Amino acid sequence: MLNTDLISYLANLSKIEVEDADKEKLVSEMSAIVELMDAMNEVTIEDDLNLNGEGISLSNLREDEVVESFNRELVLANASHKKDGFFVVPKIME
Amino acid sequence: MALCDMGILELRQMLDSKEISSVELTQYYLDRIRELDSKVESYITVCDEEAILAAKRADEIIASGNTKMLTGIPIGVKDNICTKDILTTCASKMLYNFIPPYNATAIEKIKSQDAVILGKLNMDEFAMGGSTQTSYYKKTKNPYDITRVPGGSSGGSAAAMAAKLAVVTLGSDTGGSIRQPAAFCGVTGMKPSYGAVSRYGLVAFGSSLDQIGPLAKSSKECAEVLNVISGRDIHDGTSSRKQIDFTSELDCEIKGLKIALPKEFFGEGIDEEIRQAVLAAVKKYEKMGAEIVEVSMPSLKYAIQTYYLLSSAEASSNLSRYDGIKFGYCTPKAKTYEERIMRTRKEGFGDEVKRRILLGTYALSSGYYDAYYKKALYLREKIKAEYAKIFESCDVMITPTAPTTAYKIGDSYNDPVKMYLADICTVTVNIAGLPAVNTTCGYDKDNMPIGMSIVGKAFDDAKVLGVADAFEKNFMSVDPSL
Numbered sequence: 001m002l003n004t005d006l007i008s009y010l011a012n013l014s015k016i017e018v019e020d021a022d023k024e025k026l027v028s029e030m031s032a033i034v035e036l037m038d039a040m041n042e043v044t045i046e047d048d049l050n051l052n053g054e055g056i057s058l059s060n061l062r063e064d065e066v067v068e069s070f071n072r073e074l075v076l077a078n079a080s081h082k083k084d085g086f087f088v089v090p091k092i093m094e
Numbered sequence: 095m096a097l098c099d100m101g102i103l104e105l106r107q108m109l110d111s112k113e114i115s116s117v118e119l120t121q122y123y124l125d126r127i128r129e130l131d132s133k134v135e136s137y138i139t140v141c142d143e144e145a146i147l148a149a150k151r152a153d154e155i156i157a158s159g160n161t162k163m164l165t166g167i168p169i170g171v172k173d174n175i176c177t178k179d180i181l182t183t184c185a186s187k188m189l190y191n192f193i194p195p196y197n198a199t200a201i202e203k204i205k206s207q208d209a210v211i212l213g214k215l216n217m218d219e220f221a222m223g224g225s226t227q228t229s230y231y232k233k234t235k236n237p238y239d240i241t242r243v244p245g246g247s248s249g250g251s252a253a254a255m256a257a258k259l260a261v262v263t264l265g266s267d268t269g270g271s272i273r274q275p276a277a278f279c280g281v282t283g284m285k286p287s288y289g290a291v292s293r294y295g296l297v298a299f300g301s302s303l304d305q306i307g308p309l310a311k312s313s314k315e316c317a318e319v320l321n322v323i324s325g326r327d328i329h330d331g332t333s334s335r336k337q338i339d340f341t342s343e344l345d346c347e348i349k350g351l352k353i354a355l356p357k358e359f360f361g362e363g364i365d366e367e368i369r370q371a372v373l374a375a376v377k378k379y380e381k382m383g384a385e386i387v388e389v390s391m392p393s394l395k396y397a398i399q400t401y402y403l404l405s406s407a408e409a410s411s412n413l414s415r416y417d418g419i420k421f422g423y424c425t426p427k428a429k430t431y432e433e434r435i436m437r438t439r440k441e442g443f444g445d446e447v448k449r450r451i452l453l454g455t456y457a458l459s460s461g462y463y464d465a466y467y468k469k470a471l472y473l474r475e476k477i478k479a480e481y482a483k484i485f486e487s488c489d490v491m492i493t494p495t496a497p498t499t500a501y502k503i504g505d506s507y508n509d510p511v512k513m514y515l516a517d518i519c520t521v522t523v524n525i526a527g528l529p530a531v532n533t534t535c536g537y538d539k540d541n542m543p544i545g546m547s548i549v550g551k552a553f554d555d556a557k558v559l560g561v562a563d564a565f566e567k568n569f570m571s572v573d574p575s576l
Binding site: 007017030035041043060078079090 | 191192193195196328331335395396398399400402403410414417418419420421422424428429430431434435436437439440443448449451452453455456457459465466468469470472473475479510511514515
């Protein structure tokens with residue numbers, strides 16, 4: 001059963017801040033969605049199919065060659081905080 | 095014939111014979127957008143200056159006689175396809191300021207033919223929705239009735255086609271996002287086989303399901319665009335080496351064609367008017383000599399679950415890149431690293447995007463993985479196997495594109511479960527990676543367009559377009575009055 005603790009856990013895994021006041025609403029919305037998904041409960045996985053899919057075959061991968069990458073200034077142009085050619089983030093260690 | 099009624103093929107002739115210049119044609123479309131888009135709200139960004147510059151370049155190419163199919167043709171692009179130096183928002187606050195430093199491969203390809211990009215089209219935020227009402231910027235209207243939704247997520251691309259605000263548009267389809275809005279807006283829209291068009295530069299949602307495709311006046315026009323944008327790309331390991339000539343079956347013989355009708359797609363939940371219109375279209379194929387074969391797809395029962403679990407699981411991973419650090423929105427209110435990421439994502443994503451990330455995280459999390467994600471993978475293989483069986487004896491399959499026609503703005507918007515269930519007719523095609531085209535087959539009592547989908551075997555895209563083309567040649571479409 002979905003409850004506010006599970007919503008907090010999932011929000012933390014998803015790195016989305018959720019305010020306490022919004023948790024009840026999310027429990028109700030997500031419960032309806034999970035209930036819809038639970039129609040699958042009656043399905044049992046049998047050994048009749050390959051679950052790994054076709055995947056990407058190695059022959060489809062490009063050669064592992066060094067090629068020119070994006071210009072650093074161009075990549076940093078979209079960052080909100082940058083300095084001396086680097087992204088800037090708040091201090092990670094105290 | 096008015097200029098806005100002309101497709102790529104007619105315009106190609108006019109441009110090449112210098113009856114009109116690309117600058118004149120582009121200005122004509124920019125004027126139409128200025129005049130009409132305040133009603134439809136299909137564009138997020140209109141690129142006046144860039145478009146005229148591109149048109150001038152196209153006119154130089156035309157003068158040199160070196161034209162290709164899309165040279166000088168004005169095109170609209172869904173706002174989740176990266177365009178170098180042009181704002182690409184994904185209709186999200188999260189990307190309100192994102193100027194891509196590169197072009198998507200599909201864009202590189204149309205630009206290499208000197209096509210003209212008119213602007214970027216509205217959509218559901220991160221392509222998650224079927225109404226174009228979850229956009230952070232505007233709510234696009236259906237040109238047939240501006241109190242109704244255009245469908246989604248490529249609602250801007252479909253509405254712009256119906257309102258004739260571009261010669262052709264590009265959209266993307268993860269679970270029906272080209273075909274359903276095409277149905278709601280009475281235009282043709284094609285979701286090619288998975289791997290036919292490179293996904294490089296398409297903002298990732300569900301990477302095993304996403305495909306870029308065209309919305310146009312006809313299947314013939316879709317085929318011409320697909321011939322330009324398709325092909326192997328070293329930037330997308332899932333792009334196929336198979337070479338398809340999408341135009342090769344345009345005049346294909348319908349006599350002897352085997353058309354599958356899956357009974358589950360015509361059952362409960364499908365509007366009676368839609369069922370009747372699609373069955374009437376099937377009758378027309380029968381008159382042309384096709385053989386109709388009733389088939390069954392039992393796993394359709396679990397299609398919505400399979401689709402929402404797989405797409406949300408992939409989305410929860412794909413959307414982890416939005417952290418406020420590298421690009422896009424960044425919260426001004428955070429002291430720590432963790433706070434910056436979590437608050438940016440709280441403020442930058444809309445409600446529906448958050449719900450899908452949470453659902454995907456749930457499906458992938460320890461203790462729930464087997465019950466949800468693994469089971470969805472199993473059902474994906476079941477659905478693929480059922481399609482494979484149908485296509486052992488049939489050439490194409492016909493289904494309704496959506497269970498209803500375009501509904502009123504406001505309806506369903508606050509009920510995610512109701513919204514998800516409405517995708518029943520389209521999602522299996524993405525789950526199985528198949529090609530499918532929507533074409534209009536009638537109008538309901540409110541004069542809203544009804545769409546049918548023609549689905550084919552993987553990489554049999556040309557056949558699907560050919561079969562749709564045979565119907566379109568004998569169908570009188572009705573324009574919206576704006």
